[in-house]
Structures are given as structure tokens and as C-alpha cells.
Amino acid sequence: MTTPRPVHCAAVDLGATSGRVIVGTWADERLALTEVHRFPNAFQSLGGHDYWNLPGLWTEIQAGLRKAAALFPRLASVGVDTWGVDYVLLDAAGRLVFPTHAYRDARTQPGLKRLAQSKADLAKVYAATGIPNVFYNSSLQLAETVASCPAIRKLAHRCLFLPDYFNYLLSGRMENEFTIASTTQLLDVASTDWSRTALRHFGIPAGWFTKPVLAGARLGKVVGLPELKGTQVVVVPGHDTAAAYDAMPADPSGTDLFLSSGTWSLVGFESDTPVLGPRALKARVANERCGDGRYRPLTNVIGFWLLEGVLKEFPDRPQQEAERAALNAAAAALPPPARLLDTADPAFANPPSMRAAIDAHLRKRGATPPAALAGYLRLICDSLGQGHAEAKARFEQMTGRQFRRILVVGGGSRNKLMCQATADAAGIPVVSFALEGTAVGNIASQLIALRAVEDKAAFRGSLARNLDSTTYTPRR
Numbered sequence: 043m044t045t046p047r048p049v050h051c052a053a054v055d056l057g058a059t060s061g062r063v064i065v066g067t068w069a070d071e072r073l074a075l076t077e078v079h080r081f082p083n084a085f086q087s088l089g090g091h092d093y094w095n096l097p098g099l100w101t102e103i104q105a106g107l108r109k110a111a112a113l114f115p116r117l118a119s120v121g122v123d124t125w126g127v128d129y130v131l132l133d134a135a136g137r138l139v140f141p142t143h144a145y146r147d148a149r150t151q152p153g154l155k156r157l158a159q160s161k162a163d164l165a166k167v168y169a170a171t172g173i174p175n176v177f178y179n180s181s182l183q184l185a186e187t188v189a190s191c192p193a194i195r196k197l198a199h200r201c202l203f204l205p206d207y208f209n210y211l212l213s214g215r216m217e218n219e220f221t222i223a224s225t226t227q228l229l230d231v232a233s234t235d236w237s238r239t240a241l242r243h244f245g246i247p248a249g250w251f252t253k254p255v256l257a258g259a260r261l262g263k264v265v266g267l268p269e270l271k272g273t274q275v276v277v278v279p280g281h282d283t284a285a286a287y288d289a290m291p292a293d294p295s296g297t298d299l300f301l302s303s304g305t306w307s308l309v310g311f312e313s314d315t316p317v318l319g320p321r322a323l324k325a326r327v328a329n330e331r332c333g334d335g336r337y338r339p340l341t342n343v344i345g346f347w348l349l350e351g352v353l354k355e356f357p358d359r360p361q362q363e364a365e366r367a368a369l370n371a372a373a374a375a376l377p378p379p380a381r382l383l384d385t386a387d388p389a390f391a392n393p394p395s396m397r398a399a400i401d402a403h404l405r406k407r408g409a410t411p412p413a414a415l416a417g418y419l420r421l422i423c424d425s426l427g428q429g430h431a432e433a434k435a436r437f438e439q440m441t442g443r444q445f446r447r448i449l450v451v452g453g454g455s456r457n458k459l460m461c462q463a464t465a466d467a468a469g470i471p472v473v474s475f476a477l478e479g480t481a482v483g484n485i486a487s488q489l490i491a492l493r494a495v496e497d498k499a500a501f502r503g504s505l506a507r508n509l510d511s512t513t514y515t516p517r518r
């Protein structure tokens with residue numbers, strides 16, 4: 043299919059540590075990207091709890107979209123993706139009726155432990171939703187909100203997840219999107235609707251949700267931003283990881299394992315069926331969903347959150363590209379660490395000091411902490427490589443699949459040490475695409491909705507033909 047003239051779409055792409063507005067231009071069967079706005083993001087602590095700064099995020103989104111419209115006056119559409127699980131509670135007029143906690147807030151710990159202690163409940167909730175018991179789940183967060191503030195049942199009219207909320211601010215329409223709904227542990231693993239079993243188990247009002255809409259739906263034109271008059275709000279996979287998986291230039295044979303690498307490392311694949319049962323539950327397989335309704339069985343490995351935390355504690359951390367390259371070279375020249383980190387240790391979830399948490403973890407295992415930043419970088423990259431390889435091995439055992447390559451997108455795909463460590467530990471090539479996969483998958487969905495691109499396979503075919511990649515071959 044050829045497009046008569048270029049089509050421009052804006053992706054609002056929010057990560058836990060940074061946000062972007064990126065315009066994708068589709069012309070001659072190729073995508074060109076223009077990053078028009080980038081800003082840091084972080085949750086903030088207040089009175090012992092962690093919260094997102096929603097007005098700040100909305101201000102940045104508007105600033106980014108204005109820049110996009112100034113550069114591309116014929117902006118056809120806009121789509122929003124964000125990290126998973128976090129939500130707002132609104133009254134019927136759209137006002138916030140509860141503060142928006144960040145998913146690393148420790149308020150879910152008692153609920154997490156309670157569910158972990160009941161084998162029957164764990165199995166019931168996993169069979170119903172395909173999502174394991176993890177501290178950040180919206181289910182645990184909402185259950186805590188309802189238990190600590192019973193009046194919320196009456197105050198709140200709707201629960202929107204963050205991409206849904208920004209879609210609402212942009213379009214005036216309150217809808218729940220399907221992929222972001224699949225991160226909550228409240229969606230039915232066997233259908234495309236909410237799980238009555240899970241909602242009942244966690245005591246969450248079913249009336250707060252409407253049947254999730256699939257990617258491709260149009261919410262109408264942008265309201266309240268005169269610069270974007272005429273631009274359509276399109277529902278894209280609202281979960282950033284779902285968007286990133288859509289942007290994988292995968293082999294149609296299904297033999298590629300995916301790694302979306304950033305604050306988290308999301309290791310998984312696409313499947314027509316979920317991966318369930320006791321082994322999957324033990325391996326923390328999350329059966330999240332693709333924009334089209336299929337499954338993305340994946341495991342969350344802690345990711346570069348480890349490094350982001352450690353960097354904060356080194357005032358002489360690199361600021362410039364040349365300094366970063368020197369640090370990477372120093373880390374690569376070090377001998378392999380004697381002991382790797384167990385990336386599943388809950389002590390890394392939200393420690394006051396990441397460096398202290400790593401040091402304590404190593405000492406408990408009889409190892410000496412690194413002396414300098416390069417040592418931490420090496421330790422983290424090798425440990426992530428190991429964590430990725432273990433996830434691959436478990437998926438192969440559970441499904442009988444054999445993965446031939448690991449495809450990497452996301453900010454972390456530029457990290458050569460991590461890519462090489464992953465190839466070495468997994469024993470298969472790692473193919474890295476220095477690509478903002480989350481934004482690209484977001485744009486892909488818009489292009490398909492606008493009928494500029496036929497489908498996901500056609501989009502991936504174009505990426506595979508046009509993208510530069512680096513292949514890391516296992517060294518042992």
C-alpha cells in the first residue's frame with residue numbers, strides 16, 4: 043500500500059524515569075522519527091508515601107504536543123502509552139478523588155504477603171488473571187485504597203489507568219484500554235473483559251471499569267488544545283511494554299525472544315495462548331496482552347533501575363557521551379564479578395540507597411562490593427544478562443519452544459555490556475535495535491488505525507528492512 047502523502051502521528055510515551063513526545067512520519071513505506079520533547083520523570087515522596095506528579099506530566103505532554111503541532115501542522119493523530127499498573131480514581135465530572143500513588147509505594151506490602159501465604163488464593167487469582175503476585179499490581183494497590191478509605195467506593199465513579207486518563211484529558215472520553223488493563227491482575231485471562239473472580243477477591247467495585255477497548259479505536263478529536271485542532275486521539279496499546287513488543291522486527295516463525303530494556307527488563311514473547319499453571323506462577327510469568335487480544339507471556343527482571351539508583355550516589359557520574367563511553371570501557375576491562383546479583387531480590391524494589399542494598403546483598407553472599415562505579419556497572423550488566431538468560435531457560439522448559447535470537451529495543455538496547463552479557467549467558471545471539479520501541483509501537487498502532495499501514499506484520503516488515511541493528515554473538 044502506498045500513501046499519497048506523508049502521515050504524521052505523535053506518540054506520547056511516558057516512562058517511570060523519563061517521558062517523550064515523538065512524531066512518526068510515514069512516507070514511502072518507511073518510518074522517520076522526530077523527538078520533539080523529552081523530560082525527566084520521577085515519583086515524589088510525601089508523608090511516607092510515593093506519588094506521581096500528574097499536573098507536571100500533563101504540562102509536559104501539552105508542551106510536547108504544541109511543539110509537535112508547530113513542527114508538523116498536519117498532525118493526523120496522537121496516542122498515549124505509559125508504564126503499567128498505576129491509575130486515577132475520578133468522580134463523574136472527571137475530578138481526582140484520591141491521590142495517585144506510584145507503584146513502588148510500600149503500601150501494598152501487607153496485601154502482597156497475605157496473598158503469598160494462601161496457596162489456594164494465589165492459584166485462584168493466577169488461574170483467573172494469568173498475572174502473578176507482584177508488589178506493584180493495581181489489584182493490590184486498589185485493594186489497599188478501598189480498605190484504608192472505605193468512603194472511596196461512593197466517591198469514585200471511574201478508575202482509569204494512566205494512558206486512559208491522558209486519553210480522557212485529550213479527548214473528553216473515559217475508556218479503559220485493553221493492554222494496560224492486562225497489567226492490573228484484574229482482567230480475565232480467558233476473555234477480553236474484567237475478571238469478576240479477581241474483582242471480588244480484592245474487594246474492588248466492578249462499576250469503576252468499562253469493557254476495555256482494543257487498540258485502533260478512535261476517541262474523537264483533541265479538545266482544549268487549539269494548536270491540535272483536527273488531530274484525532276487514537277487508542278494505542280496503552281502499556282508501554284505492549285507497544286515496545288509491537289515494534290519488534292520479529293521473524294514471523296515466532297522463534298525470537300523479546301527484551302524491552304529500560305528501567306525494567308521485560309523478557310517474553312507473543313503467543314496465541316497463555317502460559318499458566320504452578321510452574322508459570324512460580325516463575326512469575328505475567329500473561330499480559332497484545333493490542334490485538336493475543337498474549338505476551340513475560341517475566342519482569344529488575345532492569346536498569348539498579349543502575350539508575352547507583353548513579354545517583356556517585357556525584358562524579360558521567361554527564362557527557364565521552365565520559366559514558368570511558369566508564370563503559372573501564373567496566374568492560376574489569377574481570378567478571380566473582381558473584382552476581384540475584385535480580386529477583388525484593389530488597390532492590392525501592393531501597394533508600396541502591397548502592398547500600400547491593401553492598402548488603404553481596405556481603406550476605408560472602409562477596410566484596412565493587413570499589414568504584416565501573417565495578418557496579420559491570421556487576422549490574424552481568425547480573426541482568428544472567429537474569430535474562432534464566433527467564434529464557436524457564437520459558438523454554440515450560441513451553442517446549444526454542445528461541446534462536448533475543449531482540450532488544452528500548453533505552454537499554456544501546457548498552458553493549460548488557461547486550462553482550464545477555465548473549466553470553468543465554469548462548470544465543472542478541473540483536474539490538476537502538477530504537478525507542480515504546481514510541482514506535484505506539485505510532486505503529488496509529489498508522490494502522492489511519493489505514494496508512496496494513497497491519498502489524500507489514501509494519502514489522504518495514505522495520506526489519508530499514509532498521510540498523512547490532513548482533514552480539516555468544517562468546518562461550
Ligand code: LFR
Pocket residue numbers: 057058124125126127128145178281282283305306308342
Ligand atoms: C515498564 C513497565 C513494565 C511494568 C512496570 C510497572 O515500563 O510498564 O512492563 O511491569 O513498568 O508498571
